[in-house]
Amino acid sequence: MKIIKINEPQIAETPHKVDVRKLYEKESAQVMHITLKPGEALKPHFTPVDVFFYILEGTPEVMVGNETVKVEADSLVESPKDIVHCLYNNSDNIARILVVKAPKPVAQTKLL
Numbered sequence: 001m002k003i004i005k006i007n008e009p010q011i012a013e014t015p016h017k018v019d020v021r022k023l024y025e026k027e028s029a030q031v032m033h034i035t036l037k038p039g040e041a042l043k044p045h046f047t048p049v050d051v052f053f054y055i056l057e058g059t060p061e062v063m064v065g066n067e068t069v070k071v072e073a074d075s076l077v078e079s080p081k082d083i084v085h086c087l088y089n090n091s092d093n094i095a096r097i098l099v100v101k102a103p104k105p106v107a108q109t110k111l112l
Contacts, residue, residue, distance in 0.1 A: 004023050006033050009022055015043060015111055018034065018041075018042065019035040019037075020032050021033045028102065029101065029104060031098065033096065033097075033099075034087065034098075034099055035095070036060060036089035036094070036096075038089055038090075038091060038092050038094070040089050041086065041088040043086070043112070044084050045084065045110060046083065046110045047079075047081060047085075048081055048105050048108075049081050050079070052076055052078050052099075053079065053087065053099055054075075054076050054097065055074065057093075058073065058093050058095030059071065059072055059073070060091070061087070062087055062088075063087075064083060064084075068088075
């Protein structure tokens with residue numbers, strides 16, 4: 001059995017310049033843990049595969065397409081492939097989000 005603690009993987013180098021840690025990476029899926037400090041956000045982008053966001057902590061705003069909603073912890077948000085999406089932390093507290101891409105993308109994410 002393989003167990004990975006959230007803080008074990010190093011912060012991944014991404015264009016978003018926030019705390020992103022890859023927890024799982026197989027051909028079938030990719031899982032990342034994102035920590036957004038107050039005021040931090042991802043850059044709006046498209047992914048070539050379906051994505052879902054599971055909010056672990058905080059109340060980030062999640063944008064999928066033309067809709068942006070403040071989402072509470074213990075909620076899952078779907079984002080279909082090739083639809084612009086983004087995460088914003090406009091609160092005064094940390095937001096932690098589990099991001100799952102399935103299957104693992106083979107093409108690059110496109111930033112806007």
